[in-house]
Amino acid sequence: MKDVSxxxxxxxLLSSGLVSAVYRRRxxxxxxxxxLAGLAVLVAVVPLFxxxxxxxxxxxxxxxxxxxxxxxxxxxxxxxxxxxAIVGSGILVGLGTLIGLPIxxxxxxxxxxxxxxxLADTIRLFTEVMxxxxxxxxxxxxxxxxxxxxxxxxALAGGVALGILMIPVVTRTAEEMIRMVPQxxxxxxLALGLPRWRVTVxxxxxxxxxxxxxxxxxxxARIAGETAPLLFTALNNAFFSTxxxxxxxxxxVQIYTYATSPYExxxxxxxxxxxxxxxxxxxTNLLTRLAVRSGYxxxx
Amino acid sequence: MVVEHVEYRExxxxxxxxxxxxxxxxxxxxxxxxxxxxxxxxxTLEMPARSITALIxxxxxxxxxxxxxxxxxxxxxxxxxxxxxxxxxxxQIYDKRVDVVLLRRLVGMVFQxxxxxxxxxWENIAYGPRLAGIRKRSELDRxxxxxxxxxxxxxxxxxxxxxxxLGLSGGQQQRLCIARALAVNPRVLLLDEPxxxxxxxxxxxxxxxxxxxxxxxxxxxxTHNLQQAGRIADRTAFFLLGRLIEVxxxxxxxxxxxxxxxxxxxxxxxx
Ligand SMILES: Nc1ncnc2c1ncn2[C@@H]1O[C@H](COP(=O)(O)OP(=O)(O)OP(=O)(O)O)[C@@H](O)[C@H]1O
Ligand SMILES: [Mg+2]
Numbered sequence: 001m002k003d004v005s006x007x008x009x010x011x012x013l014l015s016s017g018l019v020s021a022v023y024r025r026r027x028x029x030x031x032x033x034x035x036l037a038g039l040a041v042l043v044a045v046v047p048l049f050x051x052x053x054x055x056x057x058x059x060x061x062x063x064x065x066x067x068x069x070x071x072x073x074x075x076x077x078x079x080x081x082x083x084x085a086i087v088g089s090g091i092l093v094g095l096g097t098l099i100g101l102p103i104x105x106x107x108x109x110x111x112x113x114x115x116x117x118x119l120a121d122t123i124r125l126f127t128e129v130m131x132x133x134x135x136x137x138x139x140x141x142x143x144x145x146x147x148x149x150x151x152x153x154x155a156l157a158g159g160v161a162l163g164i165l166m167i168p169v170v171t172r173t174a175e176e177m178i179r180m181v182p183q184x185x186x187x188x189x190l191a192l193g194l195p196r197w198r199v200t201v202x203x204x205x206x207x208x209x210x211x212x213x214x215x216x217x218x219x220x221a222r223i224a225g226e227t228a229p230l231l232f233t234a235l236n237n238a239f240f241s242t243x244x245x246x247x248x249x250x251x252x253v254q255i256y257t258y259a260t261s262p263y264e265x266x267x268x269x270x271x272x273x274x275x276x277x278x279x280x281x282x283x284t285n286l287l288t289r290l291a292v293r294s295g296y297x298x299x300x
Numbered sequence: 301m302v303v304e305h306v307e308y309r310e311x312x313x314x315x316x317x318x319x320x321x322x323x324x325x326x327x328x329x330x331x332x333x334x335x336x337x338x339x340x341x342x343x344t345l346e347m348p349a350r351s352i353t354a355l356i357x358x359x360x361x362x363x364x365x366x367x368x369x370x371x372x373x374x375x376x377x378x379x380x381x382x383x384x385x386x387x388x389x390x391x392q393i394y395d396k397r398v399d400v401v402l403l404r405r406l407v408g409m410v411f412q413x414x415x416x417x418x419x420x421x422w423e424n425i426a427y428g429p430r431l432a433g434i435r436k437r438s439e440l441d442r443x444x445x446x447x448x449x450x451x452x453x454x455x456x457x458x459x460x461x462x463x464x465x466l467g468l469s470g471g472q473q474q475r476l477c478i479a480r481a482l483a484v485n486p487r488v489l490l491l492d493e494p495x496x497x498x499x500x501x502x503x504x505x506x507x508x509x510x511x512x513x514x515x516x517x518x519x520x521x522x523t524h525n526l527q528q529a530g531r532i533a534d535r536t537a538f539f540l541l542g543r544l545i546e547v548x549x550x551x552x553x554x555x556x557x558x559x560x561x562x563x564x565x566x567x568x569x570x571x
Contacts, residue, residue: 116378182415184411184413184415185415185418186376187373187376187409187411188411188415188416188417188477188480189417190376191371191373191409191411192404192405192408192428192431192480192481192484193401193402193403193404193405193428193431193432193484194401194431195401198431203417207417
């Protein structure tokens, strides 16, 4: 009995007579750890904010109404905008989401709810490998399966590339979210006589919805900024185009082209485009968060 | 084969359901996990209609496995194998032709931890009936009220039917789960330690409720609380290491057990 009490905190404090020493050491340790954690946060946040701030400072000055509503002007002239790239990015990201989201979500549902055995393991491995593949390789792949057969660069090819990039991101986050839905909820549904698929559709997915949406947003944000896979697929377009079968401009590629050019004026526009891109990602993120939250509150 | 399937669906559908007594019976029921690990050995047990049968025994003795065999919930776990026969009235529920979805509507289940859906109280109850094809709002309202009344929860929640079920207390949530199970009009109610997570007052309410419900249902309840079995069960079955050791009227099991292992357990010299 006595031996055991030595191992309980109270027993040790009393029997050792080291109450204050032990206590002081713990408090010191506590302080140290809190400090370290704070430092880590700082290390993570400071670069992020400095990027955001410098983007804002340099980008904002390039912005005006023309920036959003006008086409690029020939080199040498000032003014003009990047309307074609903004619209192009919207089309490419939309197309990518249209391709990547359903496939990613369906494989997540399969993996989390039904997948067992060799097929599931294979798909999981594939997803893992795919999320590690450099995006430029995905671009080359899309080049091979879309650009080559069609004989020219196209928005479609770019959308396919972005969609493929999106699949593993969506699959992994959604699978995790679906797995987090407690088993007891599924059993509750099954015990009520719901068929398996209805349990998935009407209990599991709604319960995991906010997490899935957040994951999907992360995936959209990820593909919105991709440049490399677009170089082989959507290429670029100096003109306004909404055709899926023609090359199309996009913000990342425009930024890349302008930033690597020798002209000061183009650098300025590139900064503006960077700012627009960052804001687009940020705003979509905030909007979905808001939508998810208000939906959640309605349920409560 | 296909034709037979249709017939069997009809066998287990109204109006046959109305005339069903809800009596359940197992014959040589064995359950294996992972295809080989036997958790239940040759259990033959009768659970009469309009009565409460309590399953008692030390942890891990197979009570949950047994009760989950009665609505084929073990099938949800991959790798489980069930042998023997289980009858609901005279329907062998492991017959290939039995529609497990319909079976589970007839044999409702309430779990140890309350597990309401993260939706409104009303939606929780209406879920099952809607699934069974009832669409009319007035009819659903009626079922919701009736089920909540049966579960002795109506007065506490009638003004907040459209608030989230997650805002209820643990005891209220458990009664909601009972109401949800009752809403599809089952003939049998299975409860696996329904009061394990509740305080004595909430437990008392659930017990009262079960005593009322047994007037129209077959009730099978797993409990670790021997006093609880003593208070509510008509018959008590004692399980040990996956085997049914003894079953009989509750009073006899507690006062005059026929097996020394039962006696050791009910007198607290055990597990
Ligand atoms: N999903 C499972 N996979 C493998 N073995 C299991 C599984 N569930 C239960 N078992 C085993 O089957 C045996 C019976 O378990 P069961 O849950 O039926 O016991 P119980 O009587 O309900 O116990 P308790 O009173 O603790 O709930 C135990 O040995 C347990 O380890
Ligand atoms: Mg159990």
